[in-house]
Amino acid sequence: MKRFLAVLAATTGLMLLTPECSAKADSLGINKDCDNHPVSEYGMTSITALSQYQAESKKITDAMISFCNKGKSMGDMGFEAASDKSKTESRKWADANLSGQSDEQRALRDAAAHLLYYAMLNGFSGFDYPKAPEQRDAPPATTFSPYETCNVISSSAAEYSISQLPPNVKVSLPEWKQIKNEFEMVCLTGVMNGNSRTPVDNKLIAGLNDIARDVFYRAYQIGSKHPQYKSQKTNNRQSGAKSNAGADDLSPGANNVKQTKTEDSVNAEKQRNINHEAQEFQSSLRNAFAQRIGNTERFREKKCSVNIWFSQNGDILSIKEESGDTELCSVILRAATGMKFKPMSNEVYKIFRNTPVDFSF
Structure with missing residues (x-):
């Protein structure tokens, strides 16, 4: 039996969701x-x-x-x-x-x-709506205003998206607003990731269509050009640290450097744990299908692409054939029935929540 390769193009829930699945899942x-x-x-x-x-x-x-x-x-x-x-x-x-x-x-x-x-x-x-009405006067260029920024970007993206439809397809105003709102969710994620200097997640990007991907990158670039936004809680904590500094502290910057290194170390360890958990889940998914399908010799050089929705508890909520060999896809869909995997952390669930999987032998 040849072992098949499952190439996972992992996505997040931030991709533009379709309403086709009806099973319950964490949002x-x-x-x-x-x-x-x-x-x-x-x-x-x-x-x-x-x-x-x-x-x-x-x-x-x-x-x-x-x-x-x-x-x-x-x-x-x-x-x-x-x-x-x-x-x-x-x-x-x-x-x-x-x-x-x-x-x-x-x-x-x-x-x-x-x-x-x-x-x-x-x-x-996960967002915090409704938004306050937009100001009549445009905010200064130096102001970090993610909602105003994304209102403009998502409106432009929605207009462009509609312009790609066949001439005989008409879009109502509610439909246009829905499309705009979906692009806005992607934009807000991009602008905040850019502002926090979070590296671009290639797995997230892989799950977006071309227009949404452009929205994310534009927003990310705008966010990265502004000084990092700090919450009032963070500012208060930093002010308190300064006021409590002792007179004998001969190197006031040393503690900040040490704290930064400690935080970087903790974040790096957290990322390693996430990567390890993601690899384990990917391996368990591949092995589970291999065991259920059994002898794959008859599917040599055949391919099938499916889309799998998971709950955070590890259940397969639904699986949908996207393209490929009809017989192979039929076998894969049957094999998925009743599959159960380990519960996922929040971070890993964002990666595997809605996952395209390509099977080839």
Whole structure:
């Protein structure tokens, strides 16, 4: 028996998702802090300003947390399906739980439905929506403004993407906004990775189409040109370290250098562990299919490409034939039935969540 080679072109959930799979899976927002931030600060401000909010505050807040956590289970649905589900369920909840026909009550009901929609999508995507309205005046060139940057880039990408369709294909405004939002998710990842000086993940890039790949690189380049963004928490910690420095410290820069080296060492060790876990998963995937297929001599020089969706617990949620020899693909699809692998860490799950696999013998 010849051992086959499975060439894994690993991707992440950040690729433009399709709504074709229907099984449940952890979403990109698996680490979203739904209990404390189901929606953005701007979103909370928009509803707390309403006069009717205080009487219903706990009910609405609990619902936003619940909707946000529910969004985490929609990782395999694709953006369009997730958006439709969020819109339907948020309106249904608001109509059922916030009664009254006065102008104030209707305004509260509409605002709650709006925020519940975003809460569920935040759980799905890991982002923090809704965004504040864009400023009329363009921000200074020196300002690090990822949302403003990605609004422009994603709009341009959406227009270009639509221009590639056949002339007889018409795209509605909601469809255009959906396409733009998907490019915006890719852009935000790129601009933040660039600003944090995170090396480009080639496996992530391999999972993007040509337009999305260009969006990522453009955003990454813009982010890398700005000084690294530091949170208020980081600034406070650094200020505290300076204020506590002793008078006997003869080399104030030494501790910073030592701390940087320690952090670099920890990060390098973490990356090695991730790489090791990823290699182990790739090996276990290859071996599992080899054992189930058995004698592969009849498939000599034949190929099959499939797309596999995994849950973080290691279950194969779905497998779809992409191209290749019909008989070989049929055998591979049957072999995947009931397969179970070890649970994956968050980092490795981002790599193997939605994985194209090429089988050849």
